Amino acid sequence: MHSHRPPRTTLANGKSGSGDAREASGMTLANDAPPRPALDAFLTALGDIPHETARNTVIAKSRDFFWYSPILKEQLADCAGDVIVTPRSEADVIAVARLCATHRIPLTARGGGTGNYGQAVPLQGGAVLDLTGLTAIGPVVDGTVRVGAGVKLKDIDLRTRPLGWELRMFPSTYRTATIGGFVAGGSGGVGSITYGGLAERGSLAGARVVTLEAEPQIIELRGSDVKWVHHAYGTNGIITELDIPLAPAQPWVDLAVSFADFAQLGRFCEEVARTDGIMKKLVTAVDWPIPRYLNTLQATLPEGASLGLFMIAAASLRPFDELVAAYGGEVVYRQTDVEVAASGAVPIYEYTWNHTTLQLLKRDKDVTYLQSAFPSLERVAEMGRLFGDEVIQHLEFVRAHGEIGIRALQIVRYTTAERLNEIIRIHEANGCPVYNPHTYVIEAGGMKVTDEAQLAFKRRTDPLGLLNPGKMSGWTPA
Amino acid sequence: MHSHRPPRTTLANGKSGSGDAREASGMTLANDAPPRPALDAFLTALGDIPHETARNTVIAKSRDFFWYSPILKEQLADCAGDVIVTPRSEADVIAVARLCATHRIPLTARGGGTGNYGQAVPLQGGAVLDLTGLTAIGPVVDGTVRVGAGVKLKDIDLRTRPLGWELRMFPSTYRTATIGGFVAGGSGGVGSITYGGLAERGSLAGARVVTLEAEPQIIELRGSDVKWVHHAYGTNGIITELDIPLAPAQPWVDLAVSFADFAQLGRFCEEVARTDGIMKKLVTAVDWPIPRYLNTLQATLPEGASLGLFMIAAASLRPFDELVAAYGGEVVYRQTDVEVAASGAVPIYEYTWNHTTLQLLKRDKDVTYLQSAFPSLERVAEMGRLFGDEVIQHLEFVRAHGEIGIRALQIVRYTTAERLNEIIRIHEANGCPVYNPHTYVIEAGGMKVTDEAQLAFKRRTDPLGLLNPGKMSGWTPA
Numbered sequence: 001m002h003s004h005r006p007p008r009t010t011l012a013n014g015k016s017g018s019g020d021a022r023e024a025s026g027m028t029l030a031n032d033a034p035p036r037p038a039l040d041a042f043l044t045a046l047g048d049i050p051h052e053t054a055r056n057t058v059i060a061k062s063r064d065f066f067w068y069s070p071i072l073k074e075q076l077a078d079c080a081g082d083v084i085v086t087p088r089s090e091a092d093v094i095a096v097a098r099l100c101a102t103h104r105i106p107l108t109a110r111g112g113g114t115g116n117y118g119q120a121v122p123l124q125g126g127a128v129l130d131l132t133g134l135t136a137i138g139p140v141v142d143g144t145v146r147v148g149a150g151v152k153l154k155d156i157d158l159r160t161r162p163l164g165w166e167l168r169m170f171p172s173t174y175r176t177a178t179i180g181g182f183v184a185g186g187s188g189g190v191g192s193i194t195y196g197g198l199a200e201r202g203s204l205a206g207a208r209v210v211t212l213e214a215e216p217q218i219i220e221l222r223g224s225d226v227k228w229v230h231h232a233y234g235t236n237g238i239i240t241e242l243d244i245p246l247a248p249a250q251p252w253v254d255l256a257v258s259f260a261d262f263a264q265l266g267r268f269c270e271e272v273a274r275t276d277g278i279m280k281k282l283v284t285a286v287d288w289p290i291p292r293y294l295n296t297l298q299a300t301l302p303e304g305a306s307l308g309l310f311m312i313a314a315a316s317l318r319p320f321d322e323l324v325a326a327y328g329g330e331v332v333y334r335q336t337d338v339e340v341a342a343s344g345a346v347p348i349y350e351y352t353w354n355h356t357t358l359q360l361l362k363r364d365k366d367v368t369y370l371q372s373a374f375p376s377l378e379r380v381a382e383m384g385r386l387f388g389d390e391v392i393q394h395l396e397f398v399r400a401h402g403e404i405g406i407r408a409l410q411i412v413r414y415t416t417a418e419r420l421n422e423i424i425r426i427h428e429a430n431g432c433p434v435y436n437p438h439t440y441v442i443e444a445g446g447m448k449v450t451d452e453a454q455l456a457f458k459r460r461t462d463p464l465g466l467l468n469p470g471k472m473s474g475w476t477p478a
Numbered sequence: 479m480h481s482h483r484p485p486r487t488t489l490a491n492g493k494s495g496s497g498d499a500r501e502a503s504g505m506t507l508a509n510d511a512p513p514r515p516a517l518d519a520f521l522t523a524l525g526d527i528p529h530e531t532a533r534n535t536v537i538a539k540s541r542d543f544f545w546y547s548p549i550l551k552e553q554l555a556d557c558a559g560d561v562i563v564t565p566r567s568e569a570d571v572i573a574v575a576r577l578c579a580t581h582r583i584p585l586t587a588r589g590g591g592t593g594n595y596g597q598a599v600p601l602q603g604g605a606v607l608d609l610t611g612l613t614a615i616g617p618v619v620d621g622t623v624r625v626g627a628g629v630k631l632k633d634i635d636l637r638t639r640p641l642g643w644e645l646r647m648f649p650s651t652y653r654t655a656t657i658g659g660f661v662a663g664g665s666g667g668v669g670s671i672t673y674g675g676l677a678e679r680g681s682l683a684g685a686r687v688v689t690l691e692a693e694p695q696i697i698e699l700r701g702s703d704v705k706w707v708h709h710a711y712g713t714n715g716i717i718t719e720l721d722i723p724l725a726p727a728q729p730w731v732d733l734a735v736s737f738a739d740f741a742q743l744g745r746f747c748e749e750v751a752r753t754d755g756i757m758k759k760l761v762t763a764v765d766w767p768i769p770r771y772l773n774t775l776q777a778t779l780p781e782g783a784s785l786g787l788f789m790i791a792a793a794s795l796r797p798f799d800e801l802v803a804a805y806g807g808e809v810v811y812r813q814t815d816v817e818v819a820a821s822g823a824v825p826i827y828e829y830t831w832n833h834t835t836l837q838l839l840k841r842d843k844d845v846t847y848l849q850s851a852f853p854s855l856e857r858v859a860e861m862g863r864l865f866g867d868e869v870i871q872h873l874e875f876v877r878a879h880g881e882i883g884i885r886a887l888q889i890v891r892y893t894t895a896e897r898l899n900e901i902i903r904i905h906e907a908n909g910c911p912v913y914n915p916h917t918y919v920i921e922a923g924g925m926k927v928t929d930e931a932q933l934a935f936k937r938r939t940d941p942l943g944l945l946n947p948g949k950m951s952g953w954t955p956a
Contacts, residue, residue, distance in 0.1 A: 143728055143793030164642050164726070195754050202755025202797035223796045245755070245793040248642070248726030250621055274880030276673050277680025277723070315621030315723040318701045319680035402752030402882045 033125035034105050039082055042103040042127070049095060050086040050133075058084055061110070061128055066118035068357055070368055070414050071438040076118045081108060081128035088133050090210070090218075090240045097216040097238060100127060100466055107212060108468045109234035111150060111181025114173035116354055118440035119185045119233040123470035131180055134240060140165050143246050144205050149180025149239045156244065165246035168195040168203065172355035174347075180239045183207070183230055190311065190349045191281045192398040193273060195247065198230055200401065206243030211461040219461070228457040233442055235472040236458035251314040252281060254340060254348035256297050256333035257324055262287040262306040262384070262393060266377045268327040269308055273397040273404045278320055279313035283397035284352040287384075290392055290411060293359045294351045300332050307332075309352050353409065356394050360411055368414045369394075371435040372427055374406040379432055386430075389413065391423060408432075441473045450474030511603035512583050517560055520581040520605070527573060528564040528611075536562055539588070539606055544596035546835055548846055548892050549916040554596045559586060559606035566611050568688070568696075568718045575694040575716060578605060578944055585690060586946045587712035589628060589659025592651035594832055596918035597663045597711040601948035609658055612718055618643050621724050622683050627658025627717045634722065643724035646673040646681065650833035652825075658717045661685070661708055668789065668827045669759045670876040671751060673725065676708055678879065684721030689939040697939070706935040711920055713950040714936035729792040730759060732818060732826035734775050734811035735802055740765040740784040740862070740871060744855045746805040747786055751875040751882045756798055757791035761875035762830040765862075768870055768889060771837045772829045778810050785810075787830050831887065834872050838889055846892045847872075849913040850905055852884040857910055864908075867891065869901060886910075919951045928952030 034042075043053065052058065062080035066072040082105075087093045100107045106126030113120050122128055134148030137159045145165070147156055153174045157166050169191030171177055177186075183204065188197030198204060204226040211217045219237065221228060229237055259265035262285070269285045272278055291297065291307040301307065308329065312320045314336070324331055333348075340347055351359060357369045374380050374395070384393055392411040397404060412423060424434045436445050443450050455474045461467070465477045512520075521531065530536065540558035544550040560583075565571045578585045584604030591598050600606055612626030615637045623638055631648045634657060638644060647669030649655055655664075661682065666675030676682060682704040689695045697715065699706060707715055737743035740763070747763045750756055769775065769785040779785065786807065790798045792814070802809055811826070818825055829837060835847040852858050852873070862871055870889040875882060890901060902912045914923050921928050933952045939945070943955045 142795070143791060200755035201753050201800065202757075202794050205793075205796060223800050247757075248728040250726040275679050276877045276880060277678035279680075279725075313621060315683075316680050317620070318683060322679065322701050399754045402754060404880045 038103045042099055042105045045099050049092050052084045064113045064115045064120040068116050069438040071417055072118050076121045079121045081122040082125045084128045084130055086130045086133050093210050093240055094216045097210050097212045101212055101214045106466050106469050109238050111178030112176045114177040115185040144243050146243050147179055150178050153177055161249045164249050166249040168247045172349050172353040179242055184234050189353050193280055193283050196399045205245050207239055208241035209237035212466050228453050232454045233468050233471045235468045237461035252311045252337045254335045255310040257308040257329040258305045258332045259329045265306045265308050269397055278316040282311035284309040285395040287393040296346050297333050309348050368412050370410045371437050372408045373433050375431055443473045516581045520577055520583045523577045527570050530562045542591045542593045542598040546594050547916040549895055550596050554599045557599045559600040560603045562606045562608055564608045564611050571688050571718055572694045575688050575690045579690055579692045584944050584947050587716050589656030590654045592655040593663040622721050624721050625657050628656050631655055639727045642727050644727040646725045650827050650831040657720055662712050667831050671758055671761050674877045683723050685717055686719035687715035690944050706931050710932045711946050711949045713946045715939035730789045730815045732813045733788040735786040735807040736779055736783045736810045737807045743784045743786050747875055756794040760789035762787040763873040765871040774824050775811050787826050846890050848888045849915050850886045851911050853909055921951045
């Protein structure tokens, strides 16, 4: 079996003005997938390190949730690795890195494969490194825990909550995503309304990184240096362990609150976000018809209702309820975390962030989404007037360096790539930055420009350019 | 012994433009202190409820820390109650309230007597109700604890920290102040950089209040209604119990960081305040020569240094140290909360908020202070240029409804009341609001205007106008 990769001609990503990224991607992709003899030698050399070349398995483990994007869906449909390698330990990772260098085999690291930008999809075949076997969880020391890159986010909390600590933030894929994948491909999520994003100083405390060389090195990044590998898609080192600062744990309550008017819901959410006396982990607002797609919550909602989704600390339920009354909302769902665990109910966060999009895609294949920021609720309303039903509002409130921020993962009724680009352009022209999720190139998404520190670190960790090739457009072979 | 009260002619408070408050105060003070026969009947009726009329005791327990203000010091010097009553229970409180109504005896409630605005000083004699005997601490339910009004703040933490919970905020008088006094007279303090002030929705969950009537009622205030008695100086009910929402506990570290330049320290503090990945309870900046007065910290400081004082979560020390290095500061003091407890060192918060003023007043009787807000660090620098050594900067960073705020308790080299008023006027003319601490009238301090809800509640709880008379200027006898 040989690897599949996208033809050069379809590489254009949906981002307006990302010509440089396109060119750079094209350049990287000009490299061939590994030749058969090199691959065979590599496979033989793997020895007892678990690996799998069965086509179905390889294809399945070469994918992530890029298919949320019709553009990525087309571009990445035929991409796959040649072998899935599943290291049992860091020693295995080092051995695989050494073999990849020796035999010039591209290596794409993956965790739970829950990302949305194709960051886990190999563009040039080679080895897909499934890190879900690295599941060690260390003790909590000074509110920080060292974990293997393959630990599922929920398993960190399962271990640390009885000790009084919990994750500060996690994506809506909490139950299936790994910490390594979150750090390598994510930006924030549930909890960011209190603790900001992963990029905020203090959100990450350390990372252990294996280089891809004939003699792989282990590099321990401390403190802010972890940003070199954060959101770098595994292009500049293989993360094997992470030091994650935690928050003191407390009980949470899932809530859904309906409003007749989306603008009023927005004001309510902003007030909840601003009220420092209400401890929260999640402040989400979705406009009709999104609530119709949120299965366990839909029953009681009238046509046209918008819905707020929240995780509120038990100690803050009363002031929250006061605000619901003051703003004219109605609590339509309320379950404590203990009740959710006991009943097996869907946790409320699985209706938020990019799970909102997933809930719609389950029943409507013609939608996709955007990722953007709004400077104000007024601008949200303006975009609503401008696009009508074509763009359905989905807001996520966050804290960003000491200030409340409005982020959005709008649902878009997709027609053509051209129209999608136009929608993006109109948002940006109106002061609403878009972090384009319809590209697998780091710099064309949220990063906008090449992160020089990440690039410098790549020169150090991946001199042969074999780590997830084609994803970091700023890199060119030496 | 008869009560002492200020002559009407010295009642003017230092606040510019507070003519209304002055007049209203004068009106209230026109009432006489209780006549001897009424007082004697009251004392007899007290029966076995503990009380004390020995002059030294009565004078000592009729004072608080109003003497930080040279203006209040003169106005209140001779004020004292006639008897100190120390209820053992809420039943005792009710009995005393009934007797005060029957015999028309003014009642001034007090906790630790650590306030600074004379709020615990009786203007018309009568009974001083020492509530430090109400020391019950209930279980923590949903992160909230019910406590007696007389519980010391530190004793709440001593009880709840082993259960994983701690106070969200406390004044620098944490070791001696009561929760009832804090709620009745305070506004925020250590912890407000994360959880905002007491006035923020969600900071207070409930209050149990006894009215002063022939048949005293017990009123349970829930949620935001607690604001009716917050910062009302005990003029509209006797608080016997409070429901206090807590934060999940975590280990803290005391730090002092020196900077050569105060402006740079300010920028550093603002960055610490804004960094959501750094969990903190205290962000304080003091300009030279204040550091010279901070005993246990002074040894290593060069002449002219300014000092930042911090409580940082153990998990956030590394990013904090990174910022210290980035901004060119030097950590000159670092002790974990465990080390402080073991060594008996002065906790860092006792150099901050109004303890800063106290540390100076211990060695320099010619200083006093202001309370103000700054819209920006630029304005801090402007006021610094304007006043030079006459006003020494002391900044406290807080969160206020979702935004970082700069508060100040400037040290002022006091000359005359006129000059103090002028300094206040200049600050306000420059967009820096002053919450005048040189007045015992609620509305002339931070409140600025009469809180109609507090006033309405006073009509309900104190129809005879006997609760801490003279402090709420908006109230007039029916």
